[in-house]
Every structure is written in C-alpha cells, then in structure tokens.
Amino acid sequence: MKINRTAEVTWHIIFFAAVILLIFPIVYALGMSFKPLEDAYNNVLNIVPFQSTLENYITLFDTLPVLRITLNTFVIATVATIFKVVTAFLAAYAFVYFDFRGKNILYFVLISTIFIPFTVTMIPNYLIVSEMGLLDTVWGVILPQLADAVGIFLIRQSMKNIPLSLIEVARLDNTGHWKIMKDIVLPLVRPAVTSIGIWFFISTWNEFVWPVLIMKTTDNYTLPLALQMFISVEGGTNFTVAMAVSVVTMIVPLALYLTFQKYIIGTFTSSGIK
Amino acid sequence: MKKEIQFEHVKKSYGDTEVVKDLNFTIKEGERLILLGPSGCGKSTILRMIAGLENITDGNLYMNGEKMNHVPSGLRNVSMVFQNYALYPHMTVKQNIVYGLKVQKLPKQEMENRLNSVMEILQLRGLEDRLPKSLSGGQRQRVALARATVKRSDFFLLDEPLSNLDAQLRESARKELVKIHEMFNQTIVYVTHDQIEAMTFADRIALMYNGELQMLDTPDNVYHRPANVFTAKFIGSPSANILEADYRNGWVHTGNQAFEVNDSWKEHMNKQSFDDILFGIRPEHLELSTSPMSNGLEGRIKYIENLGKSCSIYLEADGQEMIAVSENGSWKQGQSVYVRPQSDRIHFFNKATEKSLGHPAERTETNQTIEERRVLV
Numbered sequence: 278m279k280i281n282r283t284a285e286v287t288w289h290i291i292f293f294a295a296v297i298l299l300i301f302p303i304v305y306a307l308g309m310s311f312k313p314l315e316d317a318y319n320n321v322l323n324i325v326p327f328q329s330t331l332e333n334y335i336t337l338f339d340t341l342p343v344l345r346i347t348l349n350t351f352v353i354a355t356v357a358t359i360f361k362v363v364t365a366f367l368a369a370y371a372f373v374y375f376d377f378r379g380k381n382i383l384y385f386v387l388i389s390t391i392f393i394p395f396t397v398t399m400i401p402n403y404l405i406v407s408e409m410g411l412l413d414t415v416w417g418v419i420l421p422q423l424a425d426a427v428g429i430f431l432i433r434q435s436m437k438n439i440p441l442s443l444i445e446v447a448r449l450d451n452t453g454h455w456k457i458m459k460d461i462v463l464p465l466v467r468p469a470v471t472s473i474g475i476w477f478f479i480s481t482w483n484e485f486v487w488p489v490l491i492m493k494t495t496d497n498y499t500l501p502l503a504l505q506m507f508i509s510v511e512g513g514t515n516f517t518v519a520m521a522v523s524v525v526t527m528i529v530p531l532a533l534y535l536t537f538q539k540y541i542i543g544t545f546t547s548s549g550i551k
Numbered sequence: 552m553k554k555e556i557q558f559e560h561v562k563k564s565y566g567d568t569e570v571v572k573d574l575n576f577t578i579k580e581g582e583r584l585i586l587l588g589p590s591g592c593g594k595s596t597i598l599r600m601i602a603g604l605e606n607i608t609d610g611n612l613y614m615n616g617e618k619m620n621h622v623p624s625g626l627r628n629v630s631m632v633f634q635n636y637a638l639y640p641h642m643t644v645k646q647n648i649v650y651g652l653k654v655q656k657l658p659k660q661e662m663e664n665r666l667n668s669v670m671e672i673l674q675l676r677g678l679e680d681r682l683p684k685s686l687s688g689g690q691r692q693r694v695a696l697a698r699a700t701v702k703r704s705d706f707f708l709l710d711e712p713l714s715n716l717d718a719q720l721r722e723s724a725r726k727e728l729v730k731i732h733e734m735f736n737q738t739i740v741y742v743t744h745d746q747i748e749a750m751t752f753a754d755r756i757a758l759m760y761n762g763e764l765q766m767l768d769t770p771d772n773v774y775h776r777p778a779n780v781f782t783a784k785f786i787g788s789p790s791a792n793i794l795e796a797d798y799r800n801g802w803v804h805t806g807n808q809a810f811e812v813n814d815s816w817k818e819h820m821n822k823q824s825f826d827d828i829l830f831g832i833r834p835e836h837l838e839l840s841t842s843p844m845s846n847g848l849e850g851r852i853k854y855i856e857n858l859g860k861s862c863s864i865y866l867e868a869d870g871q872e873m874i875a876v877s878e879n880g881s882w883k884q885g886q887s888v889y890v891r892p893q894s895d896r897i898h899f900f901n902k903a904t905e906k907s908l909g910h911p912a913e914r915t916e917t918n919q920t921i922e923e924r925r926v927l928v
Contacts, residue, residue, distance in 0.1 A: 442637035445604050450651030450702070451625025460650070464641045 303527070309520035310334070317517050333521040340518075341503055342496055343525060350499040351529060352415055353488070354481040357422040362474045365428030366466075370458055372429070373436045374444060391426045395486070403490055413493040422481065428473050435469035436462060471541065482530060500526040553616065554580040554705040554738045556601055560610035563596050563762075570596050572762040574610070583732060583739045585749040588759035589785070594742045597759070598708050601740060603627050614706065631708040634715065636695035638683040645679040648698045669697045672734070673727060689720045693727070700731055707737035713748060725752055746786055750774070758782055775896075780905040783831050783898060789863050791898075792837070792873045796830035798899065803830055806869025810846040813894045819911035820899070828908065831898035834863065837875040838891040839882075847891040852884055866890065 305324055309317055310333050312326040320327065337343060371377075372384055402421045411417035439462065447457045463470070485501040492498055504526065507519040534541065556578040563571035571593040578584045586594040599605040600612060603624035612619045619627060630651075638647050648669065652662045670676050673693040683691055692712065699707065709728075713721045725748065732739055743749055749756050750770045758765040758773060758781075765785075766778040777783035783791040797804040801817045812820070838844065850868035857880065864875045864882055868890070875890055882888070899908040 440635060440637060442633040442635055443639060445602075445624070446631065446633065446637045446651075446698075447654075448604070448624045449602060449627075449629055449631055450654045451623075452651075452654045456654065461639060 306520045306523045333517045337521045357481045358477040360423040361425045364424040368429045369432035417491040435466040557613040562609040581736045582754040585753035586742045587749040592759040593762040594759045628704045629706045630699040630702040630704040632699045632712045634711040665701045707739045709741040789874045791833045794830045808848045815911040823908045827902035829900040832892045834874040834876045836893045836896035844891045847889040852886045
C-alpha cells in the first residue's frame, strides 16, 4: 500500500508538472493579449494584466477582417479534413477488402509519399495551382490536401483489426459495400477515424507555409498568416496584438473541442473492437 | 429444384499449393453432412467455396441444380455460423439477429415473428438488448446460431461452431442444432475436427485428408467399414491398430505368429488380388486374456493408460505395437498377455494403396434411410 501511495503521489506530481507546462503558454498569451504594450515589456513575467485593456483586440479588428479570416481558416480546415478523412476511409476499405492487381505495389507507393518532405512538392504544387488560376483562393489552399497517405495508413491498420468473418457474414446476407461500410466497418473504426479527423483539422488550422504561398490579399488570409503580420521584421513586432490573434486562433478549435468533448474523450478511451 | 450441393471435379489451389484436389460428391437435400478431418485438410475451404467466400480454381459447383462458381455469396441462399461467431460487436443481440433480414428488406411483422420464434427456441429471451461482449461463450454461440437461423436459407453452413465451448455446452448446443434442423430441414454442411461431434450429429460423414475425400458414408460405415488406412486410424479412440502382415491360405501372419480367419473371410480374400497387406483391428475389438487362446497372439504389456471407465493397454507383439482396451484394471506392466481379434471385426488393406480389401458381409445399416438412422441417434 505504501509503495502504491508513493507511486501515486509521484505520478500526480509528474502529471501536474506536465499540465502546467502545457497550460502556461496559453494562460500567458491570454494575459498578454489584455496588456498594454508597455506593460508587456515592463512586466514580462507577469501573467495577470495589471492594467487590463481591450486595446489590442480593437487594433486587431481595425487592421484586419478578423471574422472573414477566421471563416477562411474554418472553411479550409473543415473541407480539407472532410475530404482527407473520406478519401482515407474509402482507400483503406479498398486496400483491406478488395483484391485487385498491383494492390501491394500501389500501397507501397502511397505509403512512401509520407516520407517525401513538404518542400519537395511545394513548388510543383504551387505551379499547378497557379496554372489552374486558383492562386489567392480558398480552393488553391485546399486542393493539394484532399488526400493523405497517413490517414489511409492509420485507418487501414484499424480496419485490419476487424475480423474478416464480420464482413463475410454481411456478404452472405447480400449486404452491399456501402452498407457494410456504414453499418459495420465505420462504427468499428470510429475511434481511429475521429482521432485522425481531429489531427487533420488542427494541423490544417495551424498551417502556415502553404497558405502564405497561395494567399495574396488580406481578405483571403488564414489566422496563422494574420499572426505573422504582427511579428514580422518589417512591421516591428507587436506582441500584445499578436497574442490577441493567438487567442482568436484558439477560439474555434477550443469551442469545437468543448462541444464534442464527451465524444472525443470516449473515442480515445473506448476499448476498440474486441 | 432439389436443395442439393454437387461438386464436380472441384479443385482449389493457392499458387502451387493444392488444398482441395478433384472433389466429386453430392450433398443431399435436407441431410446433415459433416466434413471431418485434421487441421489443414481442406474442409473449411470446401465450406467457404460453398458459401462463395473462396473462388473455385477448377471444376464446377452446383447448388439447387444451378452452377454457382461465380454467383456472389449473397445470392446463394446460404447462412453460415463461424467458429468465432462473427457477431457485430457494436450491435445488440436483437440487432445482430435481424441485421441480415433488414438488409433483405423483410416486412417488419415477418421480421418480428422470426425473431420471436428463434429467441424462444434458443432461449435468448431477456438478452435482446445486451451487447456481445457482455454475453457468455454459450450465449454468443446461440446468438450466432439464431442469426443464421432467422434467414431460413436452404443451406446451413457451420464452421467448427462448437469448438470454443466446453464439453457440457457442446452437448446442449448439439441438441439445439438438431432441434433447429428438425424444424427447418435445411441442408446442413458442418465442418469439424471432432469425431464425436461427427459421429453423433451426421447423417453422413465426408472424411477429408490432404485435400482429398477419403470416405463419404454414414457414421456407422465410417467406423465399421473404413475405406482406407487413414479412415480406420482417424475414426475411433484410441486409434485402430494397423499391423504389417502376410495373408496365406486363410492364415494371417504377423512376425512369427499367425491366426486363422473364418470361412467367409477366406472366401472373400480368395477373390481379392494383392501383394502385401496391412491388417487392421480396433482396440475395442481385441479380446484380452492372461491365458493362451486359440487364434490369439502373444504380447507383452508396455504401458497402461487408465481412463477411469476403461484402460488402454499398449502391447508389443513380435516387434509391432498394438493397443487393446479393457474394463478390467488388474493388468500389470511387463505382463505377458494374449490377444484375439474378433474375426468379423478385422480389416485388411492393400499395403501399396492403403485401400480396404473389402469385407465379406455388407453392413445392413448401409441401407437405412436417413430418417431411420436418426431415430437410432
């Protein structure tokens, strides 16, 4: 009992430290965003703003079409996520349950694209998007992100854990593939699909390099680009406004998380198939 | 059209490995056929070919008189119970059972009726809303059986359905299967490696080995009239004795000893042609004695296995090993004993082909109809 107790306390200290480490920057950013700039420079380590002000947010909303930018980011992240998840699910289903010529080679090629750095495809993608006349549009950002090998890989792994006999029973009932996907496979791989969806959404939401290449006008910016406007070398760095952008950037993912919290937590703790 | 399944030169191979070799036989309407054999003999593959879950490499498969080689599983009028039960883990018992009926868009009332009747037969009342993970092994097995039953298909396939149950549950599950079969009279194909299941449940047994059909006959004939050495050894426990022997003028010589067969055997053997033979006798058909017997062989007890109700006695006679069974527990290791084969229970096989040389008397049971035989079971 004594040992257990010690272990328990130790673990709690570690967890507590981890939570502090994760929470601190967020609270710090939140505090900063309500400080006047001078205060931010004078009391760097102070989390709580002494003279709180909405000045930073007013500046932000005056300089940039924040709602429009948030909407851009939301559309890009949502559409890309939906497409990536759907294509990954369909491709994974085909790789697991269909037999076709060249399946293994195709899968190998697909998986190897995971290891190609973004910088390699960046220029060709840019040229293609530009050629298609999609520069400075939401679709220009979305288009190269409609499919993702990582998603196919992870969903396929999860599907392979489903005993094949479940699918065979359904086939004996003359169940079509769409129905098998919807009624049997999807419910059983939902934890994988949900976590991959969250991952896709967050990574697209935070994406910087690709949108910065495609988007030219401020109206088409995404939130990470807006953040960059206030910490650029040329314009001089305005930390407090930048922190206000950070806070705005945080709002949508956080709201989504709080809305679906119960469901998401359930996803990660559910025991899976067996 | 008759609810028959017919194999015509059916072959199945994976690359260069032939797992089913030239299969030719017919499964009769409404019969309970057991596909029996050791692991890897191809029996499950045959079942899966009937279900349409495996392609047929060569030959033809007919069901209801129609060629089925390329007909998709869902259109074969087949239901199947899998060894792992294959219950949908995210659906309740009720949802599991009716899922297939929903796919087939059965009217709601009919669905309810079938569900209710099967819940009754298989004693699943009260479990409707439970998930498979909260059921015991026996309950899961019954749900799987219920799901296959509600389809009311002509063909009912079972792939080792009882192998995950303990001995007592197996017995009651077998009775349930019989009950279901009597109600719906499907053509049943049942895969197992358990000869007790096969002997008790089958109308006919198809014994498989190495992708080849060894024998297809009633349990009685498979036991009493094995067609070859493999069948003789596979069926029965302990396994049948197969000895190297010579047959000369009515005498069977094994090593330095010999015994004489009866007149009907002599007459029968005179009609057969063979070079070397193997002599076969089941342990339970050997008389065992401490004193010399006419037509007996002498041996020495090497080892005794006590099974409670009886003992298996391992003997050595002239360098060949034999097993006998005795209900008497007074035997001692190293003891000298005499064994005498019951003359109407002996078997001879051609050593080269390992095929049976036949038997002087046909068994009367062979002519029984399925229904007559079932009364005996």
